[in-house]
Amino acid sequence: xxQIYDPEIMGFRPQRFSLASSKSSMTGFLEYTPPSYRSSVxxxxxxxxxxxxxxxxxxxxPPSSSYNSGFISQQKLRxxxxxxxxxxxxxxxxxxxxxxxxxxxxxxxxxMSCETCRLRDLCALALVDRRxxxxxxxxxxxxxxxxxxxxxxxxxxxxxxxxxxLKLLRRTLRERRVLAQHVREIKVPRxxxxxxxxxxxxxxxxxxxxxxxxxxEKLVGFYPVFGHSFDRLTYALSTRARLKEHxxxxxxxxxxxxxxxxxxxxxxMDLEQVDRFLHLHDAWxxxxxxxxxxxxxxxxxxxxxxxxxxxxxxxxxxxxxxxDVDDFDDVTLQTLPPLQSLRxxxxxxxxxxxxxxxxxxxxxxxxxxxxxxxLDIKYLSAISNLLLRLSSLQRFTLVQESSPEVxxxxxxxxxVIASQRLQYVHWxxxxxxxxxxxxxxxxxxxxxxxxRTLRAPSDHDGLLQMVCRPRAQIILPSDKYSKAYRASNESxxxxxxxxxxxxxxxxxxxxEEARKAATxxxxxxxxGTVQEVIDIEGFMGTIxxxxxxxxxxxxxxxxxxxxxxxxxxxxxxxxxxxxxxxGLWNASHHTxxxxxxxxxxxxYRPVDLQRFF
Numbered sequence: 001x002x003q004i005y006d007p008e009i010m011g012f013r014p015q016r017f018s019l020a021s022s023k024s025s026m027t028g029f030l031e032y033t034p035p036s037y038r039s040s041v042x043x044x045x046x047x048x049x050x051x052x053x054x055x056x057x058x059x060x061x062p063p064s065s066s067y068n069s070g071f072i073s074q075q076k077l078r079x080x081x082x083x084x085x086x087x088x089x090x091x092x093x094x095x096x097x098x099x100x101x102x103x104x105x106x107x108x109x110x111x112m113s114c115e116t117c118r119l120r121d122l123c124a125l126a127l128v129d130r131r132x133x134x135x136x137x138x139x140x141x142x143x144x145x146x147x148x149x150x151x152x153x154x155x156x157x158x159x160x161x162x163x164x165x166l167k168l169l170r171r172t173l174r175e176r177r178v179l180a181q182h183v184r185e186i187k188v189p190r191x192x193x194x195x196x197x198x199x200x201x202x203x204x205x206x207x208x209x210x211x212x213x214x215x216x217e218k219l220v221g222f223y224p225v226f227g228h229s230f231d232r233l234t235y236a237l238s239t240r241a242r243l244k245e246h247x248x249x250x251x252x253x254x255x256x257x258x259x260x261x262x263x264x265x266x267x268x269m270d271l272e273q274v275d276r277f278l279h280l281h282d283a284w285x286x287x288x289x290x291x292x293x294x295x296x297x298x299x300x301x302x303x304x305x306x307x308x309x310x311x312x313x314x315x316x317x318x319x320x321x322x323x324d325v326d327d328f329d330d331v332t333l334q335t336l337p338p339l340q341s342l343r344x345x346x347x348x349x350x351x352x353x354x355x356x357x358x359x360x361x362x363x364x365x366x367x368x369x370x371x372x373x374x375l376d377i378k379y380l381s382a383i384s385n386l387l388l389r390l391s392s393l394q395r396f397t398l399v400q401e402s403s404p405e406v407x408x409x410x411x412x413x414x415x416v417i418a419s420q421r422l423q424y425v426h427w428x429x430x431x432x433x434x435x436x437x438x439x440x441x442x443x444x445x446x447x448x449x450x451x452r453t454l455r456a457p458s459d460h461d462g463l464l465q466m467v468c469r470p471r472a473q474i475i476l477p478s479d480k481y482s483k484a485y486r487a488s489n490e491s492x493x494x495x496x497x498x499x500x501x502x503x504x505x506x507x508x509x510x511x512e513e514a515r516k517a518a519t520x521x522x523x524x525x526x527x528g529t530v531q532e533v534i535d536i537e538g539f540m541g542t543i544x545x546x547x548x549x550x551x552x553x554x555x556x557x558x559x560x561x562x563x564x565x566x567x568x569x570x571x572x573x574x575x576x577x578x579x580x581x582x583g584l585w586n587a588s589h590h591t592x593x594x595x596x597x598x599x600x601x602x603x604y605r606p607v608d609l610q611r612f613f
């Protein structure tokens with residue numbers, strides 16, 4: 001072994017060479033000592049023999065047959081490279097779990113973060129190494145939420161006047177089709193006030209963005225009014241075969257309004273309008289959630305309802321709201337397909353008779369969540385038939401002003417209403433009547449063995465609170481900052497109301513009044529002498545009950561118990577954001593303001609459509 005050394009050409013690096021003869025061969029390491037630059041030209045380099053190498057303290061080779069025969073194995077030099085990162089050999093599930101926890105941290109209601117901060121953290125993780133980049137990229141583009149105002153510096157940098165982020169995103173998705181495959185959900189900024197018509201330029205831009213995402217499932221936070229006329233966004237959404245949910249806001253149409261003055265329905269929609277609306281659903285074989293809402297007397301006739309629902313084979317969750325009696329009535333209700341969740345709201349054509357008949361249909365047996373909002377049901381027998389015959393029902397919501405009563409001449413047996421599988425009940429009857437009393441008696445009679453949660457904002461006499469598990473405190477610390485705080489102090493506390501703040505205040509007052517009276521007294525005696533007397537305070541509720549009495553809102557911070565369409569389509573908070581996120585919550589980062597600071601934007605929280613059921 002040896003090294004051919006030339007100081008003029010290269011530095012010294014140990015290499016292996018071989019000395020061979022006809023009788024024997026030897027391979028090994030020889031230590032080379034280069035000549036000194038200051039020595040004379042006649043100086044010669046010297047080699048140190050193999051035994052002398054190991055005599056100076058180097059580790060000796062392990063004994064082997066090759067060594068005994070003259071072969072000396074090469075010593076492996078210890079690697080000076082740093083150890084591999086801890087995540088280098090971790091399975092993909094570890095990366096996914098970390099990214100899910102990061103998303104939960106940014107999305108929770110109490111978080112001071114926003115969508116811009118979440119994307120910034122994901123980008124930082126993607127820059128760690130290639131493994132993190134492969135894990136982050138699907139999460140980065142799976143949910144694309146663009147919220148709030150544009151950055152002036154960004155608009156100046158790219159020389160764009162408006163919609164800078166939308167245009168940059170569209171360009172990226174068009175140029176890199178692999179990234180576009182990951183997009184499942186898009187949220188576009190809502191920058192026009194409520195009630196204003198969306199500009200055609202904005203609709204076209206959003207439509208082009210939808211067309212760039214072949215696997216799109218949701219378009220959230222942007223629900224323009226559909227007036228039975230062609231627009232690019234509606235057409236683009238109709239071509240997305242994997243769309244999971246859609247919200248129709250049916251608006252007025254000048255042609256339909258003109259016909260309504262001359263004729264009575266049906267027939268207000270012409271054949272072209274009917275065909276256009278029906279063909280928009282042809283590719284939605286995966287659609288599972290559908291909302292139909294009439295805005296300012298929007299028209300969608302009965303036949304259109306029936307044919308539309310028949311074109312959606314995967315439909316499981318349906319919400320119909322605010323339609324006229326000529327559009328949706330008891331007859332249309334009987335034609336609904338099998339569903340898991342159904343919400344009927346502000347429908348004049350739906351009566352107690354139609355609900356009773358609907359409970360007898362085979363399609364109603366699959367319903368697990370049923371919500372009846374402002375239908376003005378007159379008789380309690382209709383509700384009793386629904387709860388008794390819907391064998392799969394687990395959640396039930398009833399909200400109306402008048403109290404449903406027992407019909408004249410009907411025999412009453414307890415429990416009046418009952419359900420074996422019902423787990424959650426929202427019962428809100430604004431005006432006092434016998435409905436609350438009948439429900440409380442039915443619970444005491446064992447009519448709801450599986451019931452675990454009861455929410456009753458209009459519990460006038462506390463009858464429903466009494467049959468539930470006792471609570472020490474029901475009012476929230478944040479209630480004193482509620483908008484209804486001053487209004488509740490000025491108004492009569494005994495007046496019926498649907499405001500959750502007042503409902504919690506009344507429930508807390510009943511709890512405190514019950515504590516004043518002693519439930520029972522414990523007397524401790526010793527040798528006939530009373531040592532101590534302990535009075536056990538009273539409570540509001542029933543010991544041993546499995547039902548939890550709650551007065552929490554569907555939307556955090558709201559004074560209304562139920563989530564409604566304004567919570568879904570309202571964009572005023574995003575348009576005029578106050579005290580938005582600028583990244584200040586992360587100001588302690590060591591890189592300073594350059595890292596955490598961004599344009600002030602609204603802290604948008606996604607609204608899950610499943611909350612409506």
